[in-house]
Amino acid sequence: MNLSLLVIFPLVTALAVLLSKGLKQVRGFALLGSLTQLGLAGWLLKSYQAERASGNLTTNLFESNTPWFTSPLINYHIGVDGIAIAMILLTSVVVVAGILVSWSMEKMSKEYFFLLVLLSMGAYGFFISLDLFTMFFFLEIAVIPKFLLIGVWGSGDKVKSAMKLALMLMGGSALVFVGLLGIYYNVHSFETAEVIRVGLTSGVQKFFFPFAFIGFGIFAAMFPFHTWVPDGHASAPTAASMFLAGISMKLGGYGCLRMVSLMPDAANYYSWIIIILATIAIIYGAFATMMQTDLKYINAYSSISHCGFVILGIGMMNKTSMNGAVIQMVSHGLMTALFFAAIGMIYSRTHTRMVAQLGGLLKAMPFISTVFVIAGLCSLGLPGFSGFVAEMTVFMGSWQNPDTMYRFATVLSGASIVVTAVYILRATGRAIMGPISDEHALLADATWNEKLASVLLIAAILVIGIAPFLMNQLIVPSTDILFEHIGKAITIK
């Protein structure tokens, strides 16, 4: 199939949204576009599996390569492996859900939906790029809409949050760009395959790896560059929070993974630092979450903790942990989107997100409360939901290294599951259970669009949680290929 469709369709949708009039038309087009995208992603999955089943074992499928610039040599080179497909599926699900929950966005709806669709286009483009510059290009496309979405439609101290987020992410992009330039001027190519084939000397890797990794790490909320997360998420409108946590943090994780595959020596050399930072993020994020009183801050801080697992999985540098990191990315994307959707639904009815002011919502809005509880249970890693699969895979992977420090990191990260239970149950206990206040007792439950969005996300979470082997079939061959190259670096050491 032609992968460019994944980029062209959002573009067409975005244009259609711009040209249409009134909320009804705008959201209609946006939903149609995102559903088509979901269909495309599904079709992509199907054709990918068919292709793999027929014995095609190349690293990336459906490649196409169009030169873009000749000097410096930049190609519009696209192709997908299993990991990218997992990410694309995640994106398409989150986009549909995000569009559904912003169904009644009255304020400047045209611009709002336009930006949402544009953001998704950036994400799709990012995941299918095989050329580092093209990847960077799409990364930037995905950053700008976030700034506007928060700055214009946000709540609270939105301008400050938007500035913080945009500046930190831009800083991340700048670091990434330094790393990419370093790669380019040593290999004379932006092509990932070429970089892997030629290989960078260990010295070059050690110099440029921190730039690229920290750059993407900022996107993935790596400690101590995570501070855009709480404010950004808290100020963003619901759909933007969902996109932010569900999609754009994954750009970072995916980027980190790619950087490790391009510069394995350096990754191996620095892995202990990565692991320490990830462990800090996990445990520190969890404790910081425990002290939050605003539902959105709770979820934002818990995202830091959960994204720490992605970084941890990558830093542990073995197949199992990297599989875990990929599953965690998908799982966290879905779960946190669901969480933000539920919080948005609660907020739109009660007009407060402070846990202390809520209570007993289960009585008034059973559906929304159930969604909230499900998201919470997924977050604390209950079996049957995707979070369990992801976290356990990371643990199993990280435990494979018998070094005491690695063990210690695993145990500490494991301890976060207890802290997670504490903060999730505290929030649930206060907001969802307990006695309800009179003013909240008569609030209405979810509308059809909110129900649809929640059901979609929950279904995706359950599929991964109940049948993780499907997910494994998709990503394991690709991580194996990825690891062939990385594994060499580790044995050399």
Add this chain to the structure above:
Amino acid sequence: MQSYSYILWIPLLPLATFVVLGLFGRKYLKTSSGLIGTLSLLTSCLLSFKAAKQYFFVDGKVDGIYQKIEAFKHVWLQFSPGVSIDMGITIDPIAVMMLVVITSVSLMVHVFSLGYMKGEDRFATYYAFLSLFTFSMLGLVLSVNIFQIYMFWELVGVSSFLLIGYYFYKPSAVAASKKAFIVTRFADLGFLIGILVLGFYGGSLDISTLIQKFTTVQSPEYISITTASFLGMSMLTWGLTLVFVGGAGKSAMFPLHVWLPDAMEGPTPVSALIHAATMVVAGVYLVARLFPVFSMDAHALDIVTYTGVFSALLAAVIACTQTDIKRVLAYSTMSQIGYMMFSLGVSRYGGEAGLGYMASMFHLFTHAFFKSLLFLGAGSVIHLVHSNEMKDMGGLRKLMPITHIAFLIACLAIAGVPPFAGFFSKEEILTAALHENTLVYGVALFTAALTSFYMFRLYFSIFWNKEADVHGEHHGEGTWTMKLPLIILAICSVGAGFIGFPEFVTSDGAGIETHMDIASMAVPVSLSIVAIIIAAIMYKNANEKPAKVATAFGGFYRAAYKKFYVDEVYLFITKKIIFPLIGQPIAWADKHMVDGFMLMLGNLTAKISAAIKGMQSGKVQYYALYFFGGIIALSLLLIYIWK
């Protein structure tokens, strides 16, 4: 050999019920949900009996030894070659026994709840959660893979959480459900790390493989796990101890027992099912499941023994002072589970040495019946008087004759009076302890006497003593659905001891001979009877004696009444240490230091730009001046520095 694949339906039926009731129950099946749940469980129960019959009497035994059969196994999640989570069904004596126990007790609870929960707003949800619990518990006992146990372990935890918090509008229920989940979750962390340790050295997560590798002394896995050590303990001890921590959490062993008394906030039938008969014995089951490995490591067994015996004693002492009848029952549960634990601890693998193992399983089996009977009886009582406190009860024997008889039978059973079920199993435990460890035997004997005392204190306070002032409408003992389970369970509590248990469930699958001699029986039985008589003197009629005894014990009584302040210690650790000393500083540091640093970077940039923006004055002549100044500087540079 006949196929066992139908066993798959035993857990799947409740799961299907959960899904159906969970999705549609609230709207469409509001009244019929109880019936749907009960019928599906009845089917499961019948299938379990079929499986038990087939396994124990038809084809389970090969060469006189009950075999372990893996009826079904499917790789669920592959981590790395050889290491995977498998979903499967294992059938061996303890699994089949647990199947029977869980489905029958659960069925009784389902039936009982038809009456007890009638008219509740979330009736369908209640049955959905019950089904979810039953599914998870069945999945747990059938597990082939240690990680599968862990998964279902978490699921029973969450269904327990949901059921304790069933009355979600009551803050105390919410707090109790949170506490139960968090405490057991903390224990599960130990379990998880234990799994990681065992899995790492064993190179597999499959229980049979692990057992096979770790019980072969010359296998490389056994050598590596016993030679590797950390802080002076071998990794085998570490792994097993950590797994046991998980078990101790679920089974409410000291010091992780604090959640169990509070868990009584849930509906009483739930307490009967989860917090008396099934979930709380999961820890015992876990140790039993891995018993061949445990038996390779004396340190781990010692830990099991002493934790068990200490918990048994502690809980019995506390139970003597509590006034909430459900809490008394909760502590008695904890105490009885302590018996099962230390019985495993004093056991060894195989043959006659495995007496403790058999006794522990036997006690688990009998305890399930009489303890759920006690809880359901208590449920009937609470249903009538609308209170949990002993002071609101008394003289109820006339109002509820069936409950009275059933409750008495259960009390006799737990007190170990012949010929009731508890007598046989407790006798075996005491015999096993006597052979192995005299200290443990002594404590166990004393605890047995205490047990009789507090159970009859409970019995007399409810059914005798002063006449309670039961006002309002007299609905007596409720509907037949509430009476029937009491009768059935009472019959089981009488009869369960006569099953030739030692023939069926033993550590190695081969039946063992047990001999009971009058001499060893005489001591515990007479102690029990003395304790019952003391209880009768003190509580049969309302009098001043209990108060006098309480004052005589003074500080000790108060400490026991306050549960030896374990709760307070936990509160102190969480409220005074973790929140203010870890949580808040981190949250503060994040806002002010980490984020502050990032903000400082931003502010620094802004400050620098503010400082130099004065250059852009808009006055052309200044620009010209800078321009020429720049030229001069450059020229000087070129002339004098770079020549």
Add this chain to the structure above:
Amino acid sequence: MNEVPLEHILIVSTALFFIGMYGLFTRRNMITMLMSVELMLNSVNINFVAFNKYLYPEHLDGIFFSLFIITIAAAEAAVAIAIIINLYRSHRSIDVDDAAEMKF
């Protein structure tokens, strides 16, 4: 005939240049500033011609350059006066300090 030494001419042109520069910095009237700029350009012209004559008498580059500068200066004067007139129309003044809108 005694030739004027190069140094003398350079001193004149330097003086002229700095007089122009001084005028450019201190005068607020745009016309005078324009005149100062012309002074500076002319000092450069003198340099070109002088260096051409003294150093490379066989070449004509310097002379061409000064012709070129004279042309540019004429064009520049036209443009500058046009700007000044426009400024006068909008600000009613030809004082540079009154036209300081383009700042931070």
